[in-house]
Amino acid sequence: MELSSLYVTVIEPSKVQRHIIIGHLNSFGIENIEEFEEAKPALEHMLVTPPDVVLSSMHLPDMTGTDLVTQMRGLEALEKITFLLVSSETHYRYLEPIRQAGAIAILPKPFSREEMAMALKSTLDYVSDFESDSDSDEYDALRVLVVDDSTMSRNYIKQMLDSLSIHSIDTAADGSDALQMIDDGARYDLIITDYNMPNVDGKELIEHIRSHSEQPTVPILMVTSEQNESRLAAVQSAGVSAICSKPLSYDTVKQLIEQLVTDYDM
Structure with a gap:
């Protein structure tokens, strides 16, 4: 095309x-x-x-x-x-x-x-x-959790993932819901999260996953419109795998997901 x-x-x-x-x-x-x-x-x-x-x-x-x-x-x-x-x-x-x-x-x-x-x-x-008429089987087994308090943002990210032939997708409206799902035993190959959310924000979610969950090495991609450098530095320190700014470039998201999933020892 x-x-x-x-x-x-x-x-x-x-x-x-x-x-x-x-x-x-x-x-x-x-x-x-x-x-x-x-x-x-x-x-x-x-x-x-x-x-x-x-x-x-x-x-x-x-x-x-x-x-x-x-x-x-x-x-x-x-x-x-x-x-x-x-x-x-x-x-x-x-x-x-x-x-x-x-x-x-x-x-x-x-x-x-x-x-x-x-x-x-x-x-x-x-x-x-x-x-594309032909679905790739590259990500058939991939399970992804999308965490964002915006319904429109969650849906858009799901559409991007669907374009990459990633179809096993769970969603959470904030970090608190995500932690409940993870603590209940759900396991993921990739977590995509917003930063600014009610109850439990993206930084707190990452800190909990890295320090208190049973999958501390899972790749975590943060997608955010946050511009405050000190806050973003704190997210880096918390252990985020990569940060992508909103508005989301499809090419950038695609490359980051491919990189994170390839580097992750599942």
């Missing part, structure tokens, strides 16, 4: 900005593009003809990009479509729900051709793996 085969929906109220975005897409050979100024007509069109990826601005005339991706994740026909935010927005209140909903990238305004290329490459790999 090539970049030129991607079907893209662009939602941007500014005609100038749409022209710039579509120009970049055309430079990668992508011609199958639908463009909209507002989200509602775009959603209606997507339900009839689902695209491979949606590129949307944050501030739209009829809703925010956050509202848009939340609605998409609530619709079976659109929940697995990759979402790319193109915005100069920096406010945590707007960006955090986008990260949690599983945006594959957040591109700034202005963005470089290289930044878009990386985001589109990740989208292409995700779509190619998801649409």
Whole structure:
């Protein structure tokens, strides 16, 4: 599958900005593009003809990009479509729900051709793996626990794992639920956890697994939007195997999982 085969929906109220975005897409050979100024007509069109990826601005005339991706994740026909935010927005209140909903990238305004290329490459790999007719048996025996207090984030991570032909997946809404499952005897080949969660956060979960569980060496991948360096350093000290920032790049997650599972002596 090539970049030129991607079907893209662009939602941007500014005609100038749409022209710039579509120009970049055309430079990668992508011609199958639908463009909209507002989200509602775009959603209606997507339900009839689902695209491979949606590129949307944050501030739209009829809703925010956050509202848009939340609605998409609530619709079976659109929940697995990759979402790319193109915005100069920096406010945590707007960006955090986008990260949690599983945006594959957040591109700034202005963005470089290289930044878009990386985001589109990740989208292409995700779509190619998801649409592959032949399931790999490489991860058939793999059992994974996904821990995140965001339902949308858990679902998006599960979709990524499903694209990698990982189907034995348990989920927990926070670290407390995860610890209960582990203490009850559930064994995992990989644990993927958020950091900021109620009751028991990601750091506390890792510390318990490393010091008090029967599987102290299980690989633990943390996916988080946390930016505080001292907190992330504390997670490293607690024994996390790897940290991946939200929004999640499919390529990065895929490489990290392959590395962690290969290096883990099961």
